[in-house]
Amino acid sequence: MAKIFWVTCPQCQGDFYCHSEELRHKKIQLLCPYCSHRFLDEESPKIVE
């Protein structure tokens, strides 16, 4: 699998992961799969990569 990074939704605190090459530091809003909140990766309270 491509390299991934885990993020935490700043709204619901749910954790999920994204494709690093396509979404890390790309200024693209991520979509929380649990609460549908949209946020930038840098807004995540925790990032594991």
Next chain:
Amino acid sequence: MAKKLQDFFQNLRDRLPNDLLTIERAVAPADYEVTALLQHLENEQRYPALLFEKPRNLKGEPSSFPLLSNLFATRRRCALALGMDPDDERLPLSLEYARREEKMIAPVTIPVREAPVKEVVKRGEDADLYDFPIVRHHAMDPAPYIDMTPVMKDPDEGFYNIAFLRNMVKGPRRLGIHMSPRHNWQIYRKNSERARPTPVAIVISHHPAFYLGALNVSPFGVDDYGRVGAIMGESLRLTASETWGDDFKVPADAEIVIEGNLLPDVREVEAPFGEFTGYYGPQRVRPVIEVTAITHRREAVFQHTFVGHRDNWVLGGIPKEGSLFNLIRGIVPTTKAVHFPISGCCRYHCYISIDKKVDGETKQAALAALAGCDFVKHVIVVDADIDVFNEQEVLWAVATRLQGDQDVDIIKNVKGNTLDPSQTDSIMTTKMILDATRPVGRPFAARLEVPKEALKKTKLEDFIPPSVLNGLL
């Protein structure tokens, strides 16, 4: 008479009456209720097909479309789908697929007015994906997903390609789509380079032989409508689409077809999605389909597959067994069987049995499998006395006929599968060949065998009463 899903239901009820379970109680597919039921059944190792009569649609209302689930979860049902005896579910099913897959049966076109899939036509704003009982599968999926077969047409040569691809519901007429770099992706790439949209028709439900045919492992350029016909054993009936007319034809006997344009210049976030590997594919930036029309039968059934479970695995495995059997047998004529076991998601592990005549044939068979299907990651080749459909026997051969320093080959930097979580590169993977055959060039130990004569004359029922025998563990 053209094959239809409704005919298969009747066949299933007649031949395997316990295999189709009708659920009368209302269910909410978008709230995980369908997959929760499937998971409960799987935990008990039960795999019936489920027909939900009262699913809710994405508006939370009772849907007019019953929902079909788990149809492909057993090889017995797949054998029946190809018109075979369900008891022929193992090697005979693989070989029958292989036999059919060597041919093409050209499709025929029928007028729109005669096509069952055109009984109801909705265009533009009238087409609404939210009318369907679309399933949300696993906890990290961001939305309900359609997980059936988009059809695309090559812009240069005009052949059609069919593949199972996930479609994230993003709005009443908007879908996300994920494509690995295979055939449909090539078609999309060609159109995108010319800044053109790619026409897409998603075939939501059809006779199960259609889907078994759709998963053939033919090279890019083979017309899938013709190959599907060969697997179905009859010409696939096509009809003009609503959106592109005769320039793009759709299966006339499908229950439901969703038409749309795959946009060349739009990318949006999509996923995570619970994939066939048993893991989630990561959130990515993926293309988008704008839906232009929905057509369906009046009493249409909406179908999904339980991705990452047997429904999805078995369906993917059988076509690969047939296709690779033909390919490998062309190189190693003594090839006996090819099997994609559940343990490898019916994709990553490939077991091959050959009646080896000279050392080296094992490697030829294995390399053919690796070249023929990029999903294949680990190939185990065994002798003809091993039943590749019995994983215990295959692993016994590995335990007793293989030396790690002599019989294992590692091949690095081969195109793999982007969804394999163990891959450290996004595209490339490491393949492994395990030669669990006995060597030809040196004496080898004999396998245990109770004398055949003794087995023949000594009957269990002569020594143990049937009432006791039937109660034995």
